[in-house]
Amino acid sequence: MMSFISYLVNGISLGSIYALIALGYTMVYGIAKMLNFAHGDIIMVGGFTVFTAMSTEWCPVWLSVVIGIIVCTVLGVVVEKVAYKPLRNASPLAVLITAIGVSYLLQNVALIIFGSASQSFTSVVKNVAPVTIGGVTISMETIISIVVSVIIMICLTFFINKTKAGKAMLAVSEDKGAAQLMGINVNSTISLTFAIGSALAGVASVLLCSSYPQISPYTGSMPGIKAFVAAVFGGIGSIPGAMIGGILLGVIENLSKAYISSQLSDAIVFLVLIVVLIVKPTGIMGKKINEKV
Amino acid sequence: MKKNTKNNIVTCGIVLVFFIICSILSSAGILGSKLSGLLIPIGIYIILSVSLNLTVGILGELSLGHAGFMCVGAYVGGVFSILVQDTVTSPIVRIILAIIIGGIAAAIFGFLIGIPVLRLRGDYLAIVTLGFGEIIKSIANNIYITKDINGVHFSFAAPVADIDAASAVDIFKGAQGIKAPQDTTLLLVVIVLMISLIVIMNLVDSKTGRACMAIRDNYIAAQSVGINVTKYRLVAFVISAAIAGVAGVLYSHSLAVLAPKKFDYNFSILILVFVVLGGLGSMRGSVIATVVLYALPEIFRELGDYRMLIYAIVLIVMMLFNNAPYFISIRERIAALPFFQKLKPKKKAVGGESK
Amino acid sequence: MSENKTQNTEKETSVMLEVKNLCIQFGGLKAVDNFNLTINKGQLYGLIGPNGAGKTTVFNMLTGVYKPTSGSIILDGLNITGKHPAQINKDGIARTFQNIRLFKEMSVLDNVKVGLHNQKKYSTIEGILRLPRYFKEEKEMDERATELLKVFELDGEKEQLASNLPYGKQRKLEIARALATNPKLLLLDEPAAGMNPNETAELMNTIRFVRDNFDMTILLIEHDMKLVSGICEKVTVLNFGQELAKGETAEVLNDPRVITAYLGE
Numbered sequence: 001m002m003s004f005i006s007y008l009v010n011g012i013s014l015g016s017i018y019a020l021i022a023l024g025y026t027m028v029y030g031i032a033k034m035l036n037f038a039h040g041d042i043i044m045v046g047g048f049t050v051f052t053a054m055s056t057e058w059c060p061v062w063l064s065v066v067i068g069i070i071v072c073t074v075l076g077v078v079v080e081k082v083a084y085k086p087l088r089n090a091s092p093l094a095v096l097i098t099a100i101g102v103s104y105l106l107q108n109v110a111l112i113i114f115g116s117a118s119q120s121f122t123s124v125v126k127n128v129a130p131v132t133i134g135g136v137t138i139s140m141e142t143i144i145s146i147v148v149s150v151i152i153m154i155c156l157t158f159f160i161n162k163t164k165a166g167k168a169m170l171a172v173s174e175d176k177g178a179a180q181l182m183g184i185n186v187n188s189t190i191s192l193t194f195a196i197g198s199a200l201a202g203v204a205s206v207l208l209c210s211s212y213p214q215i216s217p218y219t220g221s222m223p224g225i226k227a228f229v230a231a232v233f234g235g236i237g238s239i240p241g242a243m244i245g246g247i248l249l250g251v252i253e254n255l256s257k258a259y260i261s262s263q264l265s266d267a268i269v270f271l272v273l274i275v276v277l278i279v280k281p282t283g284i285m286g287k288k289i290n291e292k293v
Numbered sequence: 294m295k296k297n298t299k300n301n302i303v304t305c306g307i308v309l310v311f312f313i314i315c316s317i318l319s320s321a322g323i324l325g326s327k328l329s330g331l332l333i334p335i336g337i338y339i340i341l342s343v344s345l346n347l348t349v350g351i352l353g354e355l356s357l358g359h360a361g362f363m364c365v366g367a368y369v370g371g372v373f374s375i376l377v378q379d380t381v382t383s384p385i386v387r388i389i390l391a392i393i394i395g396g397i398a399a400a401i402f403g404f405l406i407g408i409p410v411l412r413l414r415g416d417y418l419a420i421v422t423l424g425f426g427e428i429i430k431s432i433a434n435n436i437y438i439t440k441d442i443n444g445v446h447f448s449f450a451a452p453v454a455d456i457d458a459a460s461a462v463d464i465f466k467g468a469q470g471i472k473a474p475q476d477t478t479l480l481l482v483v484i485v486l487m488i489s490l491i492v493i494m495n496l497v498d499s500k501t502g503r504a505c506m507a508i509r510d511n512y513i514a515a516q517s518v519g520i521n522v523t524k525y526r527l528v529a530f531v532i533s534a535a536i537a538g539v540a541g542v543l544y545s546h547s548l549a550v551l552a553p554k555k556f557d558y559n560f561s562i563l564i565l566v567f568v569v570l571g572g573l574g575s576m577r578g579s580v581i582a583t584v585v586l587y588a589l590p591e592i593f594r595e596l597g598d599y600r601m602l603i604y605a606i607v608l609i610v611m612m613l614f615n616n617a618p619y620f621i622s623i624r625e626r627i628a629a630l631p632f633f634q635k636l637k638p639k640k641k642a643v644g645g646e647s648k
Numbered sequence: 649m650s651e652n653k654t655q656n657t658e659k660e661t662s663v664m665l666e667v668k669n670l671c672i673q674f675g676g677l678k679a680v681d682n683f684n685l686t687i688n689k690g691q692l693y694g695l696i697g698p699n700g701a702g703k704t705t706v707f708n709m710l711t712g713v714y715k716p717t718s719g720s721i722i723l724d725g726l727n728i729t730g731k732h733p734a735q736i737n738k739d740g741i742a743r744t745f746q747n748i749r750l751f752k753e754m755s756v757l758d759n760v761k762v763g764l765h766n767q768k769k770y771s772t773i774e775g776i777l778r779l780p781r782y783f784k785e786e787k788e789m790d791e792r793a794t795e796l797l798k799v800f801e802l803d804g805e806k807e808q809l810a811s812n813l814p815y816g817k818q819r820k821l822e823i824a825r826a827l828a829t830n831p832k833l834l835l836l837d838e839p840a841a842g843m844n845p846n847e848t849a850e851l852m853n854t855i856r857f858v859r860d861n862f863d864m865t866i867l868l869i870e871h872d873m874k875l876v877s878g879i880c881e882k883v884t885v886l887n888f889g890q891e892l893a894k895g896e897t898a899e900v901l902n903d904p905r906v907i908t909a910y911l912g913e
Contacts, residue, residue: 094612098612100562104605112602229424232420263450266431267428273424277413281413283417496776506751510750514750515762516734517737517742518829
């Protein structure tokens with residue numbers, strides 16, 4: 001029972017990291033109607049930035065984290081401006097392939113700078129002892145991941161529903177043309193969305209690399225794909241859906257690793273996704289859109 | 294002769310001429326052993342991209358799990374060949390049987406996966422195909438087949454226990470994959486490629502192909518003229534899967550070792566890139582894009598790590614150049630210059646819009 | 649009992665479409681309530697009413713896009729209520745759409761050939777292997793499609809992409825495609841929408857021509873009263889999902905209730 005709780009807590013921790021990444025996917029999808037395949041690689045860039053900053057002597061941990069988040073944010077906005085914005089009215093496939101191109105680009109730049117081998121990442125909370133609650137030992141990374149993610153999700157929900165900029169994002173995702181007619185600056189709203197999504201990826205990169213202390217040019221791709229699955233799982237475009245999807249995915253993955261097979265855990269994650277989509281074709285929280293005939 | 298038929302013959306001609314010239318150059322020693330070795334994979338990749346084009350370009354469904362069907366074909370065909378290696382000694386007979394069995398296996402997977410998947414649409418379908426591709430890969434990663442004096446043993450997730458160690462031969466070793474007999478020849482690849490190309494082009498230029506394209510363009514209208522949407526989506530999906538399976542058989546028989554890791558979603562995406570850059574629905578485009586995009590990074594192998602960087606940049610620039618309204622207008626202005634007007638009939642663009 | 653039977657056989661000879669008590673509900677909203685309609689063979693029938701009255705919803709139920717909550721639809725003696733759209737087309741109803749739905753990336757000729765799909769029997773395998781039946785039937789399809797395009801004066805644009813046609817021709821192509829399925833009953837959803845008076849006049853002639861030469865029964869939705877009064881023999885007026893009036897066109901159009909429904913109090 002104790003071990004079950006510990007697996008469950010670790011699953012929630014992993015899941016909240018997935019949720020942070022999935023939020024980026026889902027916000028970008030909602031607003032730009034594109035699958036941003038390069039989102040996972042933003043995480044990798046964030047991880048390497050923090051890694052590099054921490055390996056210099058003068059840079060304290062907190063500053064490294066801040067630099068990492070800033071680099072991710074700027075990168076996300078730049079990628080949108082350079083690669084995606086010119087294609088705003090092109091076919092979704094063209095945008096998808098461009099995103100794949102950006103993903104290759106980021107991976108290969110990292111490959112040239114850092115090499116293909118995994119390097120060990122020093123946890124940002126390495127000197128803090130794990131906490132034991134009622135016989136279950138929980139690492140500091142796990143606690144921080146959950147706490148940080150929850151705080152971010154609350155702030156994000158507040159931001160989107162209560163602030164002007166957040167409502168502008170909702171309006172643009174609903175109907176770009178109408179939003180523009182209402183005086184919303186669509187371009188800056190989309191940039192803001194990419195900025196927030198990428199900043200969340202930056203946070204996720206710190207949490208992910210601290211919990212699984214390794215980094216390579218391909219670090220971002222599998223978590224990226226899984227977060228994408230989480231976003232679809234919850235209903236792509238839906239913010240609460242991404243949160244629920246991410247956490248569920250993390251729990252399913254960790255429990256199946258623990259009780260079924262560690263090699264098959266990815267397969268099980270995908271299998272659950274498929275079953276959910278077949279039962280409910282637009283995900284857990286997704287809206288069903290009927291085409292008007 | 295009909296325009297379509299003429300176009301198709303030209304496409305087949307391009308493929309034939311390309312491979313004939315390359316093999317002449319190769320046997321004359323001009324091409325070098327490194328490039329000669331690329332011909333078989335190029336042929337296999339072309340088969341894959343035309344088969345994926347059937348799903349993505351003709352049926353209009355974004356599939357990110359094509360590597361999964363290839364994986365099924367590769368391993369079913371490969372395991373078959375290893376098992377019958379001693380009884381069927383003729384490599385050509387063996388691989389033809391393997392192709393048939395691998396193709397059928399992939400078609401069955403296509404059918405079973407197609408039934409649930411094709412209920413979904415758009416991005417949901419894309420992610421579910423990706424999921425199935427990853428599941429197939431993970432399953433292959435956990436298969437263990439060993440032959441010993443008592444027969445063939447199968448095990449899942451762990452190596453086969455209780456075997457007669459003296460006579461044991463590993464056939465399928467989990468993540469290490471299989472070592473199929475290297476029966477694939479360039480001639481066979483070209484023949485299979487031509488057959489696949491003809492099958493797909495004939496399919497497209499028939500009632501079935503038109504039904505698929507009608508579903509792609511407007512499924513509500515397609516239903517309204519009596520097209521059974523489910524049936525034709527499934528037909529195209531299964532044929533596409535079967536041909537990918539056949540390509541897989543050729544692939545596993547062209548390599549010394551083939552590990553399941555190869556068939557991850559990146560592989561599916563690689564093929565998708567060929568298809569999109571070649572032009573959706575254009576088989577000739579797929580052929581040309583595959584040759585160019587596969588050969589270029591291989592030719593520039595000396596550049597080491599930089600070659601994939603260049604590939605990525607080329608990919609982004611090409612997509613922007615072909616699809617961004619700003620670049621399209623610049624291109625049209627350039628094309629309107631008198632100098633380019635003269636060149637126009639010869640122009641053969643490898644781009645998003647060559648149909 | 650036997651009396652009923654004779655009535656039925658009589659109906660089969662003269663009635664093309666018999667709709668009884670058709671209702672559909674979306675959530676709490678009754679979009680169409682207790683709708684009845686009888687169309688005789690060869691009739692040109694109009695379905696009119698203000699925007700949002702439920703006219704297209706009726707079409708969507710007749711063609712199986714929506715399943716009615718209750719009621720029955722009998723086409724030429726055959727109950728087609730709740731069947732799938734493709735099956736209903738095979739049973740004999742073809743339609744056009746208010747927001748044009750062509751196969752945009754296909755040629756004009758191929759659009760019509762898709763309409764001929766179910767009339768030719770060669771299989772996928774025969775198509776791939778190019779067996780004799782493929783060539784024979786493809787040739788027949790080409791000829792028939794060209795014939796249909798000639799009726800709508802589209803045979804000159806055969807090889808063009810459907811999306812490149814001007815708006816009026818796209819509407820005509822949709823009718824040609826619907827006719828290719830060899831229907832008994834043709835449903836036209838606002839065929840004159842977006843046309844100028846000349847084009848509308850031309851369209852009226854075409855619709856009459858189709859009725860006479862293809863032996864067709866036609867039900868159409870239209871806002872252009874000139875077209876409705878010009879070609880429809882009978883009309884039904886829908887308002888808020890319910891039948892407001894029905895009968896001979898001229899009488900109904902002069903009914904004060906109908907005028908109020910359109911113009912308000």
